[in-house]
Amino acid sequence: MSKYLQVFKISFQQEFAYRLNFVMWRVRNVIQIFLVFYLWDAVFANPDRVVFGYDREKILTYVFGLLTVKALVLSARAMDIAGEISRGELSNYLLKPLNYFNYWITRDISSKALNLSFAIVETLILVIILKPPFFIQSNLLAILGFLVTISLAVFLFSLLLFIVSSLTFWMPEAGWGIHFLVTVVIVEFLSGALFPLDILPGSLQNALYFTPFPYLIFFPLQVYLGNIGGLEFIKGLSISVFWVVFLWFSMKAIWQKGLKEYQAYGR
Amino acid sequence: MNGSNKNVIEKTIIVEHLSKNFEVIEKKPGLIGSISSLITPTKKTIRALKEISFTIMKGELVGFIGPNGAGKTTTLKILSGLLYPTAGFIQILGYDPWKRDPAFLKQISLVMGQKNQLWWDLPAIDSLELNRAIYEIPDHTYKESLTELVELLEVKKLLYTPVRKLSLGQRMRLELIAALIHRPKVLFLDEPTIGLDVIAQQKVRDFIFDYNRRFQATIMLTSHNMDDLMDLAKRVIVLDKGQILFDGNLKELINQFAKEKIIKVLLSKEADIKKLDEIGKVKKFEFPSATLSIPREVAAVAASEILQNFPVADMTIEEEPIEEIIRRVFKGEK
Numbered sequence: 001m002s003k004y005l006q007v008f009k010i011s012f013q014q015e016f017a018y019r020l021n022f023v024m025w026r027v028r029n030v031i032q033i034f035l036v037f038y039l040w041d042a043v044f045a046n047p048d049r050v051v052f053g054y055d056r057e058k059i060l061t062y063v064f065g066l067l068t069v070k071a072l073v074l075s076a077r078a079m080d081i082a083g084e085i086s087r088g089e090l091s092n093y094l095l096k097p098l099n100y101f102n103y104w105i106t107r108d109i110s111s112k113a114l115n116l117s118f119a120i121v122e123t124l125i126l127v128i129i130l131k132p133p134f135f136i137q138s139n140l141l142a143i144l145g146f147l148v149t150i151s152l153a154v155f156l157f158s159l160l161l162f163i164v165s166s167l168t169f170w171m172p173e174a175g176w177g178i179h180f181l182v183t184v185v186i187v188e189f190l191s192g193a194l195f196p197l198d199i200l201p202g203s204l205q206n207a208l209y210f211t212p213f214p215y216l217i218f219f220p221l222q223v224y225l226g227n228i229g230g231l232e233f234i235k236g237l238s239i240s241v242f243w244v245v246f247l248w249f250s251m252k253a254i255w256q257k258g259l260k261e262y263q264a265y266g267r
Numbered sequence: 268m269n270g271s272n273k274n275v276i277e278k279t280i281i282v283e284h285l286s287k288n289f290e291v292i293e294k295k296p297g298l299i300g301s302i303s304s305l306i307t308p309t310k311k312t313i314r315a316l317k318e319i320s321f322t323i324m325k326g327e328l329v330g331f332i333g334p335n336g337a338g339k340t341t342t343l344k345i346l347s348g349l350l351y352p353t354a355g356f357i358q359i360l361g362y363d364p365w366k367r368d369p370a371f372l373k374q375i376s377l378v379m380g381q382k383n384q385l386w387w388d389l390p391a392i393d394s395l396e397l398n399r400a401i402y403e404i405p406d407h408t409y410k411e412s413l414t415e416l417v418e419l420l421e422v423k424k425l426l427y428t429p430v431r432k433l434s435l436g437q438r439m440r441l442e443l444i445a446a447l448i449h450r451p452k453v454l455f456l457d458e459p460t461i462g463l464d465v466i467a468q469q470k471v472r473d474f475i476f477d478y479n480r481r482f483q484a485t486i487m488l489t490s491h492n493m494d495d496l497m498d499l500a501k502r503v504i505v506l507d508k509g510q511i512l513f514d515g516n517l518k519e520l521i522n523q524f525a526k527e528k529i530i531k532v533l534l535s536k537e538a539d540i541k542k543l544d545e546i547g548k549v550k551k552f553e554f555p556s557a558t559l560s561i562p563r564e565v566a567a568v569a570a571s572e573i574l575q576n577f578p579v580a581d582m583t584i585e586e587e588p589i590e591e592i593i594r595r596v597f598k599g600e601k
Binding site: 095260 | 396
């Protein structure tokens, strides 16, 4: 276990190696929040306005929640995996008694922990400046549910990323295109990262709930907002656990096959 | 039973009828070629290794030579578990490399001259600490190995500098430390001195020699640098087009492939060089010295002929330089 602790530490150091880069990244996030806030604030300038069942307070909470959850789930260092395979850098890891998946999960968690701690401070400052009408969840059970579902979401996204990245074994050149299609377009669209999924037609929503995507962003957020509880929560939780287990074993199988194709390029 | 078991352990590397095929998609030149290969890809199988077999004993240092594309690197990658063999049997330290058993990985290392494992933005010491954790090296062993390696490779001052600020030679030496910090019993070195200056090359060579002797480590080394091979390897395996051309003592290689002897003559008076040319191939003539290369079988006859017909002050008969021989082996001459 201590080897992954060391991976955690060195990732942290790596993030700090480019201090200015990191600061700029955080500045970008803050500016993004300002933009989003003023955009929706303008749309809902009239306090009685309701769009798709969302009023000013709800949409602002959803949008802010979205930024936080997206930063937590969809930002992943593991994006580099496809590149590491096609450039042959994977060899470095294969030569060592180290689990590549655990390695990347650890690096992701490290990067997320760092970004999260900064995000908390920034959010506090912004809340003081903007005084947005936020919905703060006070139900401990909902908060606990949120923490569980968000952890599952992190795991689920890492698995999806790993599976998509492993296509590079067969198509070293095409890897990035497919990557973009799946992780950026499909995931963003179907996870609720662009708009709340409950504005979609009912039948489409029902079908979507059987895919892993809503459990990345939309589901955890709804749990936090207190819109999902009881039986619905259990159902969603079971589906996302199923996907985690299913994707885990698929990832193992695909990865095993991919390694046989691996050509350790780059000399 | 016991006896045969011991036998297996002594043979650190066993390779039998190892083959590896790669499938590549061929692309015709230009844009139209790209499009047509996208629609109807033409696959071609490249046979990188064709049923090669060899065994290497514990503590041996074997040089692996052959032209580019002969299959040297492919072999090393298969032996270290990176590539999946198409056919054949491989056993290293009793393990099947492809299974990448952690116990196996802890005992081997592959160093590729142009690949780096050190974290680019951080000082090397951080990467070494990471390797300590990954290989689960006990603290005192780690300290001991580190002190020793740092001393041998003279890099004490470089450990705390971000890797990106180091020169290639400095970096390569630190890469070696990172690859050896867990004291592997089997070491695969692929062009370890590539891109280094003469002094750094010598340092690395001395170190490899020392490591081999001190830890009874089994080492396989590929290099295009003749000095590497002559300094280090007693035994060489010559590989070409995926097949073994020669496996044995470096001296035997010379006997087998050296077809000519070199006669060096020091003349006491001017003589007609054309007459010398009739006896053998004149490689260099710069009065008063001349260098001829003569087929082995007739070397003695040629020597006496020279003595009889020319004003000779001094004469020596030598073997062909080893580089010359290996170069010929590379070219595929028999």
